[in-house]
Amino acid sequence: MDEEMRGYIAQQGLGHIIALARCPECNYIAATFEEENSLERRDSPSPKCSGVGYSAGPAPNNYLNVANWIGEYAVIENRRDYTSAVILFCAFVESILETLKEEYLAIHPEIRLPNRRLSFKHVFGASLAESVVNAPTRISSFPSVWEELRDKRNRFLHGKSSYLISQADAYKAMDHAGDAVAVYRWLNNQYCLKV
Numbered sequence: 001m002d003e004e005m006r007g008y009i010a011q012q013g014l015g016h017i018i019a020l021a022r023c024p025e026c027n028y029i030a031a032t033f034e035e036e037n038s039l040e041r042r043d044s045p046s047p048k049c050s051g052v053g054y055s056a057g058p059a060p061n062n063y064l065n066v067a068n069w070i071g072e073y074a075v076i077e078n079r080r081d082y083t084s085a086v087i088l089f090c091a092f093v094e095s096i097l098e099t100l101k102e103e104y105l106a107i108h109p110e111i112r113l114p115n116r117r118l119s120f121k122h123v124f125g126a127s128l129a130e131s132v133v134n135a136p137t138r139i140s141s142f143p144s145v146w147e148e149l150r151d152k153r154n155r156f157l158h159g160k161s162s163y164l165i166s167q168a169d170a171y172k173a174m175d176h177a178g179d180a181v182a183v184y185r186w187l188n189n190q191y192c193l194k195v
Helices: 003-011 033-040 062-075 079-107 120-124 142-157 167-191
Strands: none
Touching: 062 079, 062 167, 079 120, 079 142, 079 167, 142 167
């Protein structure tokens, strides 16, 4: 990828995603650069617990790479790559939601659910949209964007139309890839803390 494309992707909002440093004591994921720096220093406690002496571990670290791949597909002048950007974005969000469900169930072993694929609502007791209603605006509006792109992806994959996904959809996926990571961080810090 050339420097011009990297600059374009950074302008679209992917450059603001932080590295998702996670406290090993309480599972809190840094929400700002300052918190991230604090978590990376061994002598500084997490903002949510008093644990010191541990350096932060990363949350799923491939999230940043996947977010950038979505951007790379979106800016290439090829209809097939626009479709790839949307398909990758939807799979990315679904992976984030599966990770959240697994992490929540791991720290709440008292919850007994049937051995089948569980929906977000089965695990958290609310839909994704209901779960982020009190989040900052870009996070609380994310579920509707994801549902729109997911529906287009599903219609495309099930043969409803081969021209359903446009460049505007690919740009929307790119613009909201960072928001998907922010949703993961926000929901983790709301539901998956060990404290």
